Amino acid sequence: MVVFLHGTSRVNEKGHLEIGGVDVVELAETYGTPLYIYDVALIRARARAFQEAFRRHGVRAQVAYASKAFSSIAMVQLAAEEGMSLDVVSGGELHTALVAGFPPERIHFHGNNKSREELAMALESGIGCIVVDNFYELELIEELAEASGRTVPILLRVTPGVEAHTHDYILTGQEDSKFGFDLHNGQADQAFRRVMSAKAFRLLGVHCHIGSQIFETAGFVLATQKVFAKLAEWNREHRFVPEVVNLGGGFGIRYTEEDDPIPVAMYVDCIVEEAKKQAREYELPLPEIWIEPGRSLVGDAGTTIYTIGSRKDVPNVRTYVAVDGGMSDNIRPALYGAKYEAMLANRMWGERTEVVSIAGKCCESGDMLIWDLALPEAKPGDYLAVFCTGAYGYSMANNYNRLPRPAVVFVENGDAQLVVKRETYDDLIQYDLPWKTKVKK
Structure with a gap:
């Protein structure tokens, strides 16, 4: 070895x-x-590689660090130094980010069971986006928004039915998932209509995440195709123009000799090229593209x-x-x-x-x-x-x-x-x- x-x-x-x-x-x-040691230079290099890949394509984008991989005040501050956005999945991660001084407008709040208290914290903090996972959450957000007189920017998390080639425990994009609104059984359409009929929401677009520790780009291509097909349908029927498409993360790293990751720029190239192709095909303006690397930023650091x-x-x-x-x-x-x-x-x-x-x-x-x-x-x-x-240890x-x-x-x-x-x-x-x-x- x-x-x-x-x-x-x-x-x-x-x-x-x-x-x-x-x-x-x-x-x-x-x-x-035991002692965890992080190579800061490697984290910076990865963050810059993702961002530079988007700059080369000349597209609007956000690279959000998925803080569930490793969240601490210092790590959040390092992400801020590198001009990243931040993905949080709990009140604790949000609190860490706010105490660290992270710009709230660059925070995206995920999670399949956000509490009323967590959502209230998010609204009061003025975070940039809530990624909505289910109908219960839509009701909570609407109640809180109406009570506070706010309009809440959201993404709808959808499950595109795409399975990444990874371990069953960390699959998230297939139809049988605890996450998101399904694209194929009508749930996503129902959620879309619900959001568009309420004044409490500003729908930015959609989010999907197909899995973790992924070493190929085919899954991202297929997910992009499915997402844009649905957006085109909403555009035709409701004149909805998406501002954002978030294609998640899951980019793999090398743990052992068995792993063969590709350069981070190849993921970005694939996602951007397919998004451009789909936007042209459906005659849609190209939305801002968001991704959420976590493990690929800190794992091997x-x-x-x-x-x-x-x-x-x-x-x-x-x-x-x-x-x-x-x-x-x-x-x-x-x-x-x-x-x-x-x-x-x-x-x-x-x-x-x-x-x-x-x-x-x-x-x-x-x-x-x-x-x-x-x-x-x-x-x-x-x-x-x-x-x-570096990812999911601490x-x-x-x-x-x-x-x-x-x-x-x-x-x-x-x-x-x-x-x-x-x-x-x-x-x-x-x-x-x-x-x-x-x-x-």
């Missing part, structure tokens, strides 16, 4: 992994492990560092090597069989002489991070670097077994900055209340 280093990662003269010009061993010794502890040899079966984290900081392997590559950060040049399986420390047999990993002989105290953990981190969530460090140009503190044991119990039994008199 060949480990491919991403972004600014390299092996320094000590044989240590270095990211952003900073020795990972020094980071582990300074901030402890993140590396998790662990300290190796115990070892268990099962003769003629396998050797387990345990680390000081696991499904509490990366639940993806246990949740849907996600695969990763890893190496000893303090012995990058070491000859890989054994094959081991990396076990987490949670009290679950399923807490396995990597099966059958070739490494130099791993010893207690070695640092294991697991690559491409976001899905939890306190199972009362493990504190790790710290997060950003590195760039030789500097390291702590952007999320490590939780303490006292943090774990800060909301606990004692149980007091009644005393009989």
Whole structure:
């Protein structure tokens, strides 16, 4: 197995992994492990690649960072620095964005079960768009809009019936989905008529998202065709002219040798060229095109560092090597069989002489991070670097077994900055209340 280093990662003269010009061993010794490290230069490069691809085509566009991949104040501020828009899916993500000072007019609010309180926060904050997912939500928004005298800019999320070639757990664009209004059974038309008959809404256009970790463009072409066919129908019958078409995200990254992602510009080229073609065919003005990359911005910019502890040899079966984290900081392997590559950060040049399986420390047999990993002989105290953990690692981190969530460090140009503190044991119990039994008199 060949480990491919991403972004600014390299092996320094000590044989240590270095990211952003900073020795990972020094980071582990300074901030402890488990530790998430983000390569800021790589995130900036990806953001700029998406935006430059749209500029080359001379079209109006927004590239919105899908903050569910990794949301923190520092990350939101970095997205703002790069001129991105922001996709949030909860009141917590919206609050994070507002506290970070992100321009509310560039925030898009997603989610299949937004609460009245979350929608009220969105309206009061003056965010740029709500992506409406269902009829219940339309009713809530209309009530809130009428009470406040606002007109709410929205997109209708539609399911185009396009299946991306990815894991079943993260498919979202097919007909059997909890998300959106179906294009084929009349729900999207019903939602459109409902919106157009109410003064509370300003319908910008439609949104669709066909899946995640996608390595080809055919699905985006087909989704674009289906979306424009429906928009053309609404234009003919109701003279509706869409301002925005949001084609979602799901652009794949390389986790292991099995993955073969394409350059981000190829996704944009495909989407823009097909949108232009469809607009010409249906004689529609070309809408502003929005996309929502998340994983493809931060996924391979993140590396998790662990300290190796115990070892268990099962003769003629396998050797387990345990680390000081696991499904509490990366639940993806246990949740849907996600695969990763890893190496000893303090012995990058070491000859890989054994094959081991990396076990987490949670009290679950399923807490396995990597099966059958070739490494130099791993010893207690070695640092294991697991690559491409920048998306859905910290976001899905939890306190199972009362493990504190790790710290997060950003590195760039030789500097390291702590952007999320490590939780303490006292943090774990800060909301606990004692149980007091009644005393009989």
